[in-house]
Amino acid sequence: MKNKAKKTLGALLLATLLLAAVALPTGAKPGDNIMQRAKLYQSTGYINDEEQDVFLFDGDYDTKWCATIGDARYPTSELKRLAQEGFIHILAVDFGEEKYFDSYRLYLASTGARDYGITSYNATAWKIQISSDGAIWKEVSRVTDCWDEEIVTVNIGVRKARYLRILVDEPEQSGGKTVRLYELEVFECEPGELATGVVRTNGSNVKAEAKETEAAKAQEAELLEGEEPEESEDIELGYMPSEAIEYEGYELGIGGAIGIVVLAAIAAAISVLASHRAKKEQLY
Numbered sequence: 001m002k003n004k005a006k007k008t009l010g011a012l013l014l015a016t017l018l019l020a021a022v023a024l025p026t027g028a029k030p031g032d033n034i035m036q037r038a039k040l041y042q043s044t045g046y047i048n049d050e051e052q053d054v055f056l057f058d059g060d061y062d063t064k065w066c067a068t069i070g071d072a073r074y075p076t077s078e079l080k081r082l083a084q085e086g087f088i089h090i091l092a093v094d095f096g097e098e099k100y101f102d103s104y105r106l107y108l109a110s111t112g113a114r115d116y117g118i119t120s121y122n123a124t125a126w127k128i129q130i131s132s133d134g135a136i137w138k139e140v141s142r143v144t145d146c147w148d149e150e151i152v153t154v155n156i157g158v159r160k161a162r163y164l165r166i167l168v169d170e171p172e173q174s175g176g177k178t179v180r181l182y183e184l185e186v187f188e189c190e191p192g193e194l195a196t197g198v199v200r201t202n203g204s205n206v207k208a209e210a211k212e213t214e215a216a217k218a219q220e221a222e223l224l225e226g227e228e229p230e231e232s233e234d235i236e237l238g239y240m241p242s243e244a245i246e247y248e249g250y251e252l253g254i255g256g257a258i259g260i261v262v263l264a265a266i267a268a269a270i271s272v273l274a275s276h277r278a279k280k281e282q283l284y
């Protein structure tokens with residue numbers, strides 16, 4: 001009886017541990033910045049080793065991707081065509097697998113250490129495209145006339161893709177052609193009905209509250225009073241506004257739910273063991 005109980009408990013624990021090992025890391029975590037694990041897929045270049053393209057997604061708000069028009073290279077016919085259309089600085093990343101995401105946040109020049117406060121260096125127009133194969137790209141966000149904001153957060157609806165790229169056509173408020181971007185974050189979301197249109201804004205279409213102080217919030221509320229938030233012009237069926245960018249830290253997703261089940265199973269196993277011991281003690 002004792003051995004049987006031990007075996008049962010052992011099998012139960014092994015099964016729960018295996019389940020935890022397999023299931024937990026793969027659960028979607030809404031609000032996670034998936035750029036942190038992305039790899040550079042393609043870029044048109046950078047100015048020097050201290051301001052590389054990969055610094056656009058290194059998690060450091062004071063390191064930047066910088067490139068003048070003279071640094072830009074267009075090795076493929078597609079990149080040449082895009083450059084002729086005005087998209088002179090392009091950077092693409094590979095998430096390694098298809099991911100669901102619903103918003104992104106871009107930190108413009110004036111937010112970072114090397115250009116702090118210099119708003120004339122801020123980009124005013126860009127677009128974001130996504131792809132499943134790295135070859136065929138679909139536009140999901142178009143920002144133009146972004147004159148006021150330094151950190152731009154755009155909700156693009158639920159999207160699914162392995163690749164994402166930013167194409168900058170107006171890299172400076174001053175009209176210059178040098179791109180200076182400190183960080184691009186892309187936020188994971190739960191799988192859902194996919195949005196299909198292009199979100200067109202002149203900056204953020206959601207309020208980014210996570211890092212604001214109470215004073216800044218009050219000031220913004222005053223400024224925004226009576227003002228309608230920027231809305232997408234032609235986003236189509238499937239657009240589901242998400243709260244992903246407001247998530248701070250851990251949000252219970254599939255992984256979290258499985259975690260709870262695993263803990264419950266362990267608790268049940270301990271209970272079974274305790275019960276067996278109690279019965280055994282009663283025999284003496």
Ligand SMILES: [Ca+2]
Nearest residue numbers: 055060063182
């Ligand atoms: Ca950076």
